[in-house]
Amino acid sequence: MARPTVYDSSLRQRLLETTAELVAKEGPDRVALRDIAAAVGTSTTAVYSLFGGKPQLLTAILDDAFRSFGDSQRAAAPDGLRGLGLAYRRWALEHPAFYALMFSGPLGTRMPCEPTPEIAAASIVPLYEAVGAALAAAGSDDPVEPSVAAIWGQVHGLVSLELSGLGLPGIDWEAAYETALNRIERSYAV
Amino acid sequence: MARPTVYDSSLRQRLLETTAELVAKEGPDRVALRDIAAAVGTSTTAVYSLFGGKPQLLTAILDDAFRSFGDSQRAAAPDGLRGLGLAYRRWALEHPAFYALMFSGPLGTRMPCEPTPEIAAASIVPLYEAVGAALAAAGSDDPVEPSVAAIWGQVHGLVSLELSGLGLPGIDWEAAYETALNRIERSYAV
DNA sequence: CAGTATTCCATAACATTGTTTTGCAACGTC
DNA sequence: GACGTTGCAAAACAATGTTATGGAATACTG
Missing domain, CATH: 1.10.10.60 (Homeodomain-like)
Incomplete structure (x- = not known):
């Protein structure tokens, strides 16, 4: 010493x-x-x-962000698919820079700072389970993954477009989000 | 001289x-x-x-990319909503770096290189018109914007997740995309 | 035709980053 | 109290966007 x-x-x-x-x-x-x-x-x-180095520092930040996002999703899990969707958008709008970092992908940013896979995967487990429950309740035996991906893609896409500030100027994003959530509920709930 | x-x-x-x-x-x-x-x-x-400077050079690239994307969408317009959706994913998978640049938003990249608004807006006109036609055919007088946003968000989100390489390892993205397109057609076509 | 001035471009200088190296400073040990 | 070891801050290095500089090529003028 x-x-x-x-x-x-x-x-x-x-x-x-x-x-x-x-x-x-x-x-x-x-x-x-x-x-x-x-x-x-x-x-x-x-x-x-x-x-x-800086990439590893950002990776640590990224993991924290995924943990926070996962917590928010788990807290909303009791409210079903709609609750998860609303919590999804709320978290993203509250942490836009983190959200962009989390989902921009390897080509989006120069820093090679991918999140720890387990932490990122854990954050969408609540959605996974909600979709599985909804399919089971509807008596469907369709595979879960494509529906999870479709729903995740729906909410992620809307939030992502809203955050990008691109296209459709002056649109009411909240109304569009409601439209999408209604469509999801109609397709999967009951 | x-x-x-x-x-x-x-x-x-x-x-x-x-x-x-x-x-x-x-x-x-x-x-x-x-x-x-x-x-x-x-x-x-x-x-x-x-x-x-570099930002302006990238802006020019970005505008070219939006033009190419818009051309691809216009070419697919006769095939209806599903055709637009398939062309959307095809273009994105063929030009992943451009797609990331186009839709990463101001926080996603360091370069202040936003596209010319008219060029970007023109690229989604085909979708706009297809949704309007579908709603009219179904006798609905709902406003067009929320549906356009919801559908655009759906395809953008799925493509974006696929390109980010994040989550759901080993998923069949094409199947998920088909699931989503089916859901869109069921909701809007006829 | 020679000199000059003007226009234009490649090179070099500058500033800002991430990264690596260096050297000094602080503490335990003899 | 001197020495060696350990640890950190500051300085050196490399890469990159940006700006300044100097020289070169051509047209005009006498």
């Missing part, structure tokens, strides 16, 4: 929080490691020592 | 083609202006002289 360590879990936590804040404010590519380090009162070396 | 100009429309065209090629291969953030300039045998000054 030589000198007392400063790169400990407390600093790691503060780095995560500050980075999440900055990323939420202006996106992952606009935040510089120097800014993060300065905001926390350390140097960029801390990021390399504690995480390995 | 002094010396013959080299930064002409021909060079501009070659820059566009080379950039599109490189962007398609590895995404917009990984291509350096120096590489583009070297590939066409000029210097980075050409990009600044002909376009204004």
Whole structure:
């Protein structure tokens, strides 16, 4: 042993929080490691020592985001498919930068920061179970995956278009979302 | 007049083609202006002289992509909603990097390269018209926008999830897409 | 035809990043 | 109290978008 360590879990936590804040404010590519380090009162070396580099730091942020998203989904699970859909949009609108980072895919961002697969997969388990329950209640023995994908794609697509600010200017996204949820309920519930 | 100009429309065209090629291969953030300039045998000054900078160059690429996408949609218009949906996915899978650039939104990429609004809007006119026709044929006088958004969201979401490589490992995306298209046809056609 | 001025472009300089290396500083041990 | 070891901050490095500079090629003028 030589000198007392400063790169400990407390600093790691503060780095995560500050980075999440900055990323939420202006996106992952606009935040510089120097800014993060300065905001926390350390140097960029801390990021390399504690995480390995910027991609790994963003991966940690990404995993936290998926966990938060998964929590939100689990909390809404008792309210059925519609509850899951409403919670989905609410979470995405509250965390637009995270949502973009989570679902932009490898070509969307330059940083190779894919989430831990298990954490990402766990976040959609509630939807999986709700669709399975709905199919079972309807007496259908269709496979679950295509329906899960179709429903997930529906809500993800609408939220994604809303966040992208693209096309259909002046549209009432909430009304469009209601339309889509109604269509889903009509197709699957009962 | 002094010396013959080299930064002409021909060079501009070659820059566009080379950039599109490189962007398609590895995404917009990984291509350096120096590489583009070297590939066409000029210097980075050409990009600044002909376009204004990297964002403007990417905007030009983006507009080209929306035009190509719009052409594909117009060509599929006679085949109805299902034809539009199939053409949508086909184009996206053939041009994944462009698709990501087109719909990643301001937070998804660092470059401020939003497309020209009219060009982007024109690309979904065929869908707009098909939905309007379907609603009219069904004798419905519901507003068109929410349905357009819902359907666009459905196909965009599925394609986007497929391209992101996220979640549902080993799923048959084509089957999921068929499921979604069936659901759309059942809801709107006739 | 020679000189000059003007226009244009490639090269080099600059600023900002992520990353790696270096050197100093702090603590335990002898 | 000196030394060696460990750890971190600051400086060096590399890549990239952007801007400034210098030289070169051509048309005009005498």
